[in-house]
Each structure stands twice: as structure tokens, then as C-alpha cells.
Amino acid sequence: MGLLRAVTPADLADVPFTYPEVGGTADPELPAGYRHSEHTIAVGTGREVFDRCVAAVFGWRAQHGVGMRIRATGPATEPGTVVVLTAGLDRFGVDIPCRVVWARTGGDEQGFAYGTLPGHPESGEEAFLVRIAPSGEVTVVLRVFSRLASPAARLAGPLAWGVQSLATRRYLATFRRAARG
Numbered sequence: 001m002g003l004l005r006a007v008t009p010a011d012l013a014d015v016p017f018t019y020p021e022v023g024g025t026a027d028p029e030l031p032a033g034y035r036h037s038e039h040t041i042a043v044g045t046g047r048e049v050f051d052r053c054v055a056a057v058f059g060w061r062a063q064h065g066v067g068m069r070i071r072a073t074g075p076a077t078e079p080g081t082v083v084v085l086t087a088g089l090d091r092f093g094v095d096i097p098c099r100v101v102w103a104r105t106g107g108d109e110q111g112f113a114y115g116t117l118p119g120h121p122e123s124g125e126e127a128f129l130v131r132i133a134p135s136g137e138v139t140v141v142l143r144v145f146s147r148l149a150s151p152a153a154r155l156a157g158p159l160a161w162g163v164q165s166l167a168t169r170r171y172l173a174t175f176r177r178a179a180r181g
Contacts (some may be wrong), residue, residue, distance in 0.1 A: 007119070009073045009082040012097050018116045018123040018149060023101050025113040025127035025143045034124055034145035037164075041172050042139050043179035050132040053140055054110045056178035057128045065174030066167045069093070076112045077103050083114060096120050108132045111141075116149070122164070123149035128171070140175040142168060 021031040030036045043053060056062065058076045063085055074081040078100060085096040098114035111129035116122055124146030131139050146164070 007084070007095070007097075009071050009084045009097070012082045012084070012099070012117050013073065013080070015117055017099065017101075018118060018120060019125070021145070022115055022125070023113070024145060025125045026102055030143065030145040034147050037142070037144040037146075037168065039142045039168060039172060040139050041175070042137055043176055044138050045136045046138070047132065047136075048181075049138045049179045050108075050130060052178050052181055053130040053138060053175055056175060057111050057130055057140075058105075061178060062128060062171040062174045065177075066170040068096070076100055076114075077105050079103055082117070094121070098126075101125060104129075113143075116146075121149060122146040130175075138179065140172065142171060144168075 024031045030038075043049060060070045060072070060076060060083070063070055068085040068087050070083060070085060072081055072083040076083075079102055081100040083098050083100070085098065086093040087096060088094050097117040097119050099117055101113045101115045103112040104110050109129055109131045111127060113125050113127035115125040124144065126146070127141070127143040129141040129143070131141065133139070144164075
């Protein structure tokens with residue numbers, strides 16, 4: 001929780017992930033035993049749109065777009081970067097710790113995924129990808145596998161999944177805005 005903020009992102013550098021399928025969002029098929037979500041939206045055409053969306057992905061803009069505050073040990077482009085997202089009020093917010101699992105920083109598909117660390121209300125992984133097709137069409141892809149992990153999240157059940165769904169819609173809206181410049 002956020003009241004004392006005793007844990008910093010650096011404190012979480014070596015803690016284990018809360019799930020065994022680390023890197024699973026990079027596989028064609030998401031791991032069994034989790035709730036799956038995949039959203040692909042077309043956001044525009046051309047290299048400028050692609051570059052703006054890639055900058056948004058690696059600049060944590062989706063997370064800022066849902067109102068989270070970010071504390072990270074490094075950039076999203078580096079696997080191993082720990083990020084603690086904070087939702088809610090400064091002193092009474094909920095800390096959501098993750099670590100970057102993989103990053104693709106070149107080519108026609110760029111993005112990263114982060115996985116959950118102890119203290120996260122869910123267990124699993126989320127990937128943010130931007131693709132440009134040979135035609136120039138730019139798409140943004142969100143891939144998630146997760147299950148509720150904390151007692152509070154399990155107690156909240158459908159409400160917790162509703163919060164995740166709302167966050168996904170806001171992430172996608174952030175990328176639409178980024179594409180427009």
C-alpha cells in the first residue's frame with residue numbers, strides 16, 4: 001500500500017515473479033490457467049504514427065493515461081527494469097509492482113511486456129506492442145494473461161476484472177491520442 005512507501009523499485013530488483021510462465025506474452029498462444037485478453041486496434045498510417053506510438057509505449061504513456069504514477073529503475077526498453085505503478089491518492093494509493101520481461105526496440109514491431117511481482121493484486125503479464133505493416137497501417141496490440149492474486153482482488157472478483165477492462169480501454173485511448181500527435 002502507499003501510506004508509508006517503504007519499498008522502492010530498486011528493492012524489488014531480485015524478487016521472483018509471481019507466476020512461472022515468464023515471457024508468455026511473446027508466445028503465439030498465451031498460457032493456460034489464466035484469463036486472457038488481446039486487443040488490436042488500428043491507429044493510423046505511416047512511419048510518423050508508428051514512431052509516435054512507439055514513443056508512447058516506451059515512455060509509459062499508457063500507464064500515465066490511466067492516472068498511474070510511475071517509479072522505475074530504468075526505461076521500459078530494458079528487460080529487468082522494475083516499475084512500481086501507483087493507483088489512487090499519493091499517500092493512500094495502491095502500489096502495483098512489475099518488472100520488464102522482454103523488449104523489442106527495433107524493426108516493424110516494437111514494445112515490451114512486464115510481469116507481476118509480489119504485492120501486485122494480479123498474477124501474470126501484460127504486453128504493449130506497436131506494429132507497422134508493409135501497407136503502412138499502424139496497429140497497437142495489448143496482450144494479457146492474468147489471474148487475481150491478492151485476497152482483496154479475489155474478494156472484489158468482478159469489480160477487479162472491471163477495473164482491468166477500464167484500464168485497457170484507457171490504454172487504447174492513449175495510443176489513439178498518441179497516433180494523432
